[in-house]
Amino acid sequence: MKKTILSLISFLLLCTSLSSQQxxxxxxxxxxxxxxxxxxxxxxxxxxxxxxxxxxxxxxxxxxxxxxxxxxxxxxxxxxxxxxxxxxxxxxxxxxxxxxxxxxxxxxxxxxxxxxxxxxxxxxxxxxxxxxxxxxxxxxxxxxxxxxxxxxxxxxxxxxxxxxxxxxxxxxxxxxxxxxxxxxxxxxxxxxxxxxxxxxxxxxxxxxxxxxxxxxxxxxxxxxxxxxxxxxxxxxxxxxxxxxxxxxxxxxxxxxxxxxxxxxxxxxxxxxxxxxxxxxxxxxxxxxxxxxxxxxxxxxxxxxxxxxxxxxxxxxxxxxxxxxxxxxxxxxxxxxxxxxxxxxQLNCDVSTTHLAKINISIFPNPSDGIFYIESAVDDLSIFDIHIYNATGTLQNVSISGKSIDLSSYPSGLYFVEGKNKTHIFQQKLMKH
Ligand SMILES: [Zn+2]
Known part of the structure; x- marks a missing residue:
């Protein structure tokens, strides 16, 4: 009953605003x-x-x-x-x-x-x-x-x-x-x-x-x-x-x-x-x-x-x-x-240009191999996370929870990128 009354009120409000403003x-x-x-x-x-x-x-x-x-x-x-x-x-x-x-x-x-x-x-x-x-x-x-x-x-x-x-x-x-x-x-x-x-x-x-x-x-x-x-x-x-x-x-x-x-x-x-x-x-x-x-x-x-x-x-x-x-x-x-x-006809990547950016921090950075991701997002499993090396080649790195393990990889610069349907984060990693 209550629901019916509420519906009726919102319905009347809608009609009123329409008829008064055209x-x-x-x-x-x-x-x-x-x-x-x-x-x-x-x-x-x-x-x-x-x-x-x-x-x-x-x-x-x-x-x-x-x-x-x-x-x-x-x-x-x-x-x-x-x-x-x-x-x-x-x-x-x-x-x-x-x-x-x-x-x-x-x-x-x-x-x-x-x-x-x-x-x-x-x-x-x-x-x-x-x-x-x-x-x-x-x-x-x-x-x-x-x-x-x-x-x-x-x-x-x-x-x-x-x-x-x-x-x-x-x-x-x-x-x-x-x-x-x-x-x-x-x-x-x-x-x-x-x-x-x-x-x-x-x-x-x-x-x-x-x-x-x-x-x-x-x-x-x-x-x-x-x-x-x-x-x-x-x-x-x-x-x-x-x-x-x-x-x-x-x-x-x-x-x-x-x-x-x-x-x-x-x-x-x-x-x-x-x-x-x-x-x-x-x-x-x-x-x-x-x-x-x-x-x-x-x-x-x-x-x-x-x-x-x-x-x-x-x-x-x-x-x-x-x-x-x-x-x-x-x-x-x-x-x-x-x-x-x-x-x-701009040369654009429509799959990422409009995603909202999330700030993350990585620590320690530089690191000997294990990096931790700190972000306002508790559950990073909702992101597809990838690691690229300095030339942009995708690396097959294991990521568990909020940690990234680069222990078995050569020293140098890497990039981490996480994406889901609405958000993206990107950050540099430096391995000693
Ligand atoms: Zn308009």
């Missing part, structure tokens, strides 16, 4: 639903963000323009959903403008933010457009924790992705309005999964299906001057003319969170939840289809800046947004240099 992007929902199914999911992707930021500081590719090849799937039922080539081409142009700071409205950024905005130097090329006619409905079922991922599976009326590691797949379809008991709770304009390295998670956390990686957009928000009107549940229909839902979703795909840190789901004070980016001012709520320069949802200190409504990762109007910050750019490029490195 969902326009599914990222909140992705993370929120995954967190419910797999407690710790949010923490894990936060770790991914942190790793990506660190990766950026380690890389030497920071002056390159990266090119992402794009495959577009138009999955249509009515003729109007079968977008023509010019809308799709114009969407790629918009991505190129906004991700290379060539957008004409870039100068509209307010002076207070002029020093923190930048050019991501990310280029997009259209590799292929795949048209699939369907009679499948693409629905969001919040209560079954389901997004419209059936659009990504050909056997159930969608379109299978092209290699998700090497191409950004964008699926365009009619996303059905979110309803409950006949009431329109809002319209999802698109959603994307953040990079989350699921290959390296425990098997039971392998969600979502790796083939679901990419961006989904409603057909009415794609390209320049899309003629179709959207009813986002705000009392009037809106025409999306600037194709910036795709810019926002690709931002998520490259690791960005909303500038308000998505704290409104479940957090008492959402100013406490940050987007993990240093140079976006703290914000506690989204701009709900407004462009209000006075908006300042978190103003704890005297030198606090207003909310950065011109940021692509807010929910301001398409005419209002025009910029990414340098911090956001560093993160996106860091993701392209680690988790999504195959997209931009």
């Amino acid at each position: 969902v326009i992007c599914g990222y909140d929902l992705v993370v929120d639903q995954m967190e419910k199914q797999y407690p710790g999911y949010r923490k894990s992707i936060n770790k991914t963000f942190e790793n990506a930021k660190q990766q950026h500081t380690l890389t030497s590719h920071s002056n390159m323009t990266y090119t992402i090849p794009v495959v577009v799937h138009v999955v249509w039922n009515e003729e109007v959903e079968k977008l023509n080539d010019s809308l799709i081409t114009s969407q790629i142009e918009i991505l190129n403008e906004d991700f290379q700071r060539l957008n004409e409205d870039a100068d509209n950024v307010r002076d207070i933010f002029a020093d923190v905005v930048g050019n991501p130097m990310i280029n997009f090329t259209l590799e292929e457009v795949i048209y699939v006619e369907t009679d499948t409905l693409f629905e969001i079922d919040l209560f079954a924790n389901e997004l419209a991922d059936n659009v990504k599976v050909s056997s159930i009326g969608g379109s299978d992705p092209r290699d998700v590691n090497r191409f950004l797949n964008i699926w365009i379809c009619k996303i059905q309005p979110i309803t409950f008991a006949g009431q329109n709770l809002g319209q999802l304009l698109g959603y994307a999964y953040p990079p989350n390295d699921l290959d390296n998670w425990p098997a039971e956390l392998m969600v979502p299906n790796p083939n679901f990686d990419g961006v989904v957009l409603d057909y009415r928000v794609v390209g320049k001057n899309n003629p179709n009107m959207v009813d986002p549940g705000l009392g009037e229909e809106i025409q999306f003319k600037k194709g910036r839902s795709a810019v926002h979703e690709v931002g998520h795909y490259l690791g960005l969170r909303h500038i308000w840190g998505d704290g409104q789901f479940g957090a008492l004070d959402s100013c406490d939840e940050d987007d993990g980016i240093e140079d976006t001012p703290n914000a506690g709520a989204s701009s709900e289809f407004t462009c209000n320069a006075l908006q300042n949802t978190c103003s704890a200190s005297a030198d606090d800046l207003p909310d950065m409504i011109e940021n692509f990762m807010d929910y301001s109007t398409e005419e209002c947004v025009n910029s990414f910050t340098i911090g956001q750019i560093a993160l996106m490029r860091g993701v392209l240099e680690s988790q999504r490195c195959q997209l931009v």
Whole structure:
């Protein structure tokens, strides 16, 4: 009985937050639903963000323009959903403008933010457009924790992705309005999964299906001057003319969170939840289809800046947004240099670049043969531990518990490396 009441309360809270804010992007929902199914999911992707930021500081590719090849799937039922080539081409142009700071409205950024905005130097090329006619409905079922991922599976009326590691797949379809008991709770304009390295998670956390990686957009928000009107549940229909839902979703795909840190789901004070980016001012709520320069949802200190409504990762109007910050750019490029490195054809080892590093110490070091590993991890048996010599050749060394026995090996320099699905440690050993 108690359980039923609790379920009902959380269900009502979910409905209330949805109907008051009108969902326009599914990222909140992705993370929120995954967190419910797999407690710790949010923490894990936060770790991914942190790793990506660190990766950026380690890389030497920071002056390159990266090119992402794009495959577009138009999955249509009515003729109007079968977008023509010019809308799709114009969407790629918009991505190129906004991700290379060539957008004409870039100068509209307010002076207070002029020093923190930048050019991501990310280029997009259209590799292929795949048209699939369907009679499948693409629905969001919040209560079954389901997004419209059936659009990504050909056997159930969608379109299978092209290699998700090497191409950004964008699926365009009619996303059905979110309803409950006949009431329109809002319209999802698109959603994307953040990079989350699921290959390296425990098997039971392998969600979502790796083939679901990419961006989904409603057909009415794609390209320049899309003629179709959207009813986002705000009392009037809106025409999306600037194709910036795709810019926002690709931002998520490259690791960005909303500038308000998505704290409104479940957090008492959402100013406490940050987007993990240093140079976006703290914000506690989204701009709900407004462009209000006075908006300042978190103003704890005297030198606090207003909310950065011109940021692509807010929910301001398409005419209002025009910029990414340098911090956001560093993160996106860091993701392209680690988790999504195959997209931009960097020579990278995707099996290790994103693993969280653990500090260990080895003692005694140097040693005559027996080395002990000291680490915060009690059970080292969860790691695959290998020893390499100075030329990188794997050594067949016995490792028992926390000790490594190199007694019968020649003197010199060795390396120990331990890895599991989420973590890695590396250390030098010197044998006398
Ligand atoms: Zn979003």
